[in-house]
Amino acid sequence: MRYKKIIFDLDNTILDFSDTEEKSLKRVIETYDLPYTKETVQTYKDINHELWRKLEQGIITREELFSSRFALFLETFGIQVDGKKVDTFFSEHLGEGYEMMEHAHELMTVLKHNGYKLYAGSNGVAKIQWQRMKGAGIQHFFEEVFISEDIGVEKPDPHFFTHIFETLNDHNKDEFLMVGDSLTSDIKGANNAGIDSVWYNYAELSANTELAQSTYTITSLLELLHLFNLKQRVTRSV
Secondary structure, three states: OOOOEEEEOOEOOOEOHHHHHHHHHHHHHHHOOOOOOHHHHHHHHHHHHHHHHHHHOOOOOHHHHHHHHHHHHHHOOOOOOOHHHHHHHHHHHHOOOOOEOOOHHHHHHHHHHOOOEEEEEEOOOHHHHHHHHHHHOOHHHOOEEEEHHHHOOOOOOHHHHHHHHHHHOOOOHHHEEEEEOOHHHHHHHHHHHOOEEEEEOOOOOOOOOOOOOOOEEEOOOOHHHHHOOOOOOOOOOO
């Protein structure tokens, strides 16, 4: 296997963002005395997803996303708020979410033990992502951590990956592999950067190949070990 450097997305690849997001969103919903139902949650997710899509396409800025998503969400219930303040409240609780995706710790332990270089590549907020990594005790797995807020561009912008290659002074793209759950950011970003990718399709969604095309697809992180012909280890030390 030619891959030697693996770039992992964080949210819903290594760290369970969905669980963290829902707990934080519940606090917002309860603060404004709204019903905590699937419909209410989905209303927020639809708005947030569309804004992130526009951010990835360069239509809006990060500041516009974070200042408007809760303003738009609560406006659907007739509530006028300072969106930036609500987002700050929400983000403070996001940083408290340390749950990991199933088998993520085991996967990184085995890869690290076998000499692979692991990197994090996230579109998240730097302060929150570092807080969550430290809370989960996983920051030591990564040689370097690359976060879009620090870089100034989001995946799938090829400059996100160019920054990684230049920082590492390593342009041997054949040795890099991107692993992530998002076709529109992780996999499309890898396509744009000219590196191979693994789509972690944990939700077992139907692939939309018009969005992006991954080199490999897995539904469990342990399948990545089979790709590398590695055996599972049960130890949690590195």
